[in-house]
Amino acid sequence: MSEQQADEPTVQGGVLIVDFGAQYCQLIARRIREMGVYSRITVPERAKRMCEALRPRAIILSGGPNSVYEEDAPTLPTEMLEMGIPVLGICYGMQWMTRALGGGVQGAGDEREYGRTEIMIEAGAPGGLFEGLDGSRTVWMSHGDSVDRLPTGFEVLARSEPCPFAAIADPERKLYAIQFHPEVTHTQDGERMLQNFVLNIAGCPPDWSPGDIVEQKVEAIRQLVGETGEVVLGLSGGVDSSVAAVLIHRAIGKRLHCVFVDNGLLRERERDGVESLFRDDYHMDLHIVDAGERFLGELSGVEEPEAKRKIIGRVFVDVFREFASGLEHCGFLGQGTLYPDVIESVAAHGGSTQTIKSHHNVGGLPEDLDLELVEPLRDLFKDEVRALGRELGLPSSLVDRQPFPGPGLAVRCLGEVTEERLAPLRRADAIVRQEIEARGLHEALWQYFAVSLPVRSVGVMGDARTYENACVLRVVSSDDAMTADWEYLPVDVLQRISNRIINEVKGLNRVCLDISSKPPSTIEWE
Numbered sequence: 169m170s171e172q173q174a175d176e177p178t179v180q181g182g183v184l185i186v187d188f189g190a191q192y193c194q195l196i197a198r199r200i201r202e203m204g205v206y207s208r209i210t211v212p213e214r215a216k217r218m219c220e221a222l223r224p225r226a227i228i229l230s231g232g233p234n235s236v237y238e239e240d241a242p243t244l245p246t247e248m249l250e251m252g253i254p255v256l257g258i259c260y261g262m263q264w265m266t267r268a269l270g271g272g273v274q275g276a277g278d279e280r281e282y283g284r285t286e287i288m289i290e291a292g293a294p295g296g297l298f299e300g301l302d303g304s305r306t307v308w309m310s311h312g313d314s315v316d317r318l319p320t321g322f323e324v325l326a327r328s329e330p331c332p333f334a335a336i337a338d339p340e341r342k343l344y345a346i347q348f349h350p351e352v353t354h355t356q357d358g359e360r361m362l363q364n365f366v367l368n369i370a371g372c373p374p375d376w377s378p379g380d381i382v383e384q385k386v387e388a389i390r391q392l393v394g395e396t397g398e399v400v401l402g403l404s405g406g407v408d409s410s411v412a413a414v415l416i417h418r419a420i421g422k423r424l425h426c427v428f429v430d431n432g433l434l435r436e437r438e439r440d441g442v443e444s445l446f447r448d449d450y451h452m453d454l455h456i457v458d459a460g461e462r463f464l465g466e467l468s469g470v471e472e473p474e475a476k477r478k479i480i481g482r483v484f485v486d487v488f489r490e491f492a493s494g495l496e497h498c499g500f501l502g503q504g505t506l507y508p509d510v511i512e513s514v515a516a517h518g519g520s521t522q523t524i525k526s527h528h529n530v531g532g533l534p535e536d537l538d539l540e541l542v543e544p545l546r547d548l549f550k551d552e553v554r555a556l557g558r559e560l561g562l563p564s565s566l567v568d569r570q571p572f573p574g575p576g577l578a579v580r581c582l583g584e585v586t587e588e589r590l591a592p593l594r595r596a597d598a599i600v601r602q603e604i605e606a607r608g609l610h611e612a613l614w615q616y617f618a619v620s621l622p623v624r625s626v627g628v629m630g631d632a633r634t635y636e637n638a639c640v641l642r643v644v645s646s647d648d649a650m651t652a653d654w655e656y657l658p659v660d661v662l663q664r665i666s667n668r669i670i671n672e673v674k675g676l677n678r679v680c681l682d683i684s685s686k687p688p689s690t691i692e693w694e
């Protein structure tokens with residue numbers, strides 16, 4: 169994927185967010201899209217070019233870890249403040265804007281303001297950024313440097329004890345700047361402030377929804393792949409690859425070749441579900457590669473979690489490569505890459521964002537496959553992909569399904585993975601899902617599954633002694649999998665799950681409950 173294509177906006181208008189290296193940049197983009205306004209993040213180096221391509225109705229300059237006084241502090245061409253487009257600078261964005269317009273910024277020395285602070289909205293300020301708000305509000309601050317002299321034309325909109333210029337503006341030029349973070353939930357009415365800027369000041373119509381872009385996406389795929397190009401896509405049955413497959417299929421029909429690798433680590437009836445949906449209902453060209461024995465053979469005798477993950481990743485790539493080499497006519501590789509992955513990988517190649525998490529996706533294929541990428545979801549967040557999936561008619565059982573890790577049941581079958589241990593785990597997992605879904609409890613949960621421990625304990629069934637493995641019930645709520653809480657289930661549901669597993673599943677004679685949160689635990693056990 170060339171940088172050009174990675175950055176090419178599919179929509180015009182909306183809000184352009186310049187990422188000065190903020191922790192919360194994606195959150196700003198999300199908040200704006202939740203208002204029904206399209207938003208894009210770009211790095212400072214590409215901001216001007218993106219501005220020309222996107223023609224945004226508003227620009228937001230994010231916070232960032234630098235001081236404006238550092239030699240390599242990120243910067244922008246000052247013309248971006250002179251195009252008549254409303255601009256909102258947040259934290260570092262405020263300091264950069266102030267300095268660029270001739271105001272003063274005070275270095276922090278050892279002092280930082282971090283956490284909740286009260287701001288007082290100036291009596292004359294309501295209207296504009298604080299429309300509908302007055303008095304004091306609790307806001308979230310996280311800064312070292314601060315503005316100490318306003319640029320010409322600016323006035324104070326809000327102040328706090330340590331920060332006399334908590335919010336400032338030059339309403340005539342539609343330039344606004346705030347020292348706190350309106351995008352985080354700790355800021356009272358932060359959403360309202362962003363809405364005031366985006367909807368009222370910039371006048372963005374709140375008429376964007378992910379479903380609107382189906383036809384645009386289909387057209388873009390046709391353009392990229394051309395009249396005769398063919399695409400190969402690894403379909404996992406998860407939301408992302410499924411939505412990508414349906415979009416590409418809509419664009420090019422049978423010139424899309426999907427491959428589903430059965431690695432033997434799938435849940436009960438997962439493969440049947442994929443076959444019936446994509447082959448029978450969507451009439452896609454779906455190839456199933458039966459590689460269960462190969463995966464289990466390679467995993468034989470391996471107990472260490474990272475070693476297991478690495479083997480699964482490597483074998484997946486080998487299997488996919490062998491399959492793709494049989495499709496010599498295919499010049500394109502379809503993938504369900506999402507926006508958060510793109511932002512992180514752009515940052516990894518010279519952008520400003522500091523925290524970069526490493527991805528552990530089994531579907532991550534090597535570049536030397538020498539195929540051009542088709543990634544129709546690369547400007548969308550997960551919940552937007554779900555909305556797109558619904559628009560495309562995918563069933564809720566797929567679109568709203570709980571996440572399932574790339575390495576599959578291997579990370580829930582602790583220690584060595586064998587078919588002997590996978591079979592009872594698969595059954596127990598199906599029982600957990602059936603019981604929770606039958607009571608409609610799943611809608612409030614992030615994940616709910618069974619884990620098999622390589623620990624045997626003594627039990628008694630009928631008159632006979634058993635000596636079998638224990639399994640664990642893991643039920644968590646979460647917003648984004650970065651943190652998670654263990655969740656209560658009603659006692660009768662716990663009873664049914666426990667009774668059914670012990671009575672119906674040969675090989676498991678004990679059910680335990682995991683009451684650990686993340687952090688310090690993780691959601692999966694390996």
Ligand code: XMP
Pocket residue numbers: 528529530571572573574575615649686689690691692693694
């Ligand atoms: P942990 O166990 O790190 O999991 O708390 C966080 C979320 O990520 C999922 N997960 C994975 N997803 N490939 C994936 O596609 C993986 O290798 C993988 N490992 C964990 C996990 O199910 C949870 O939702």
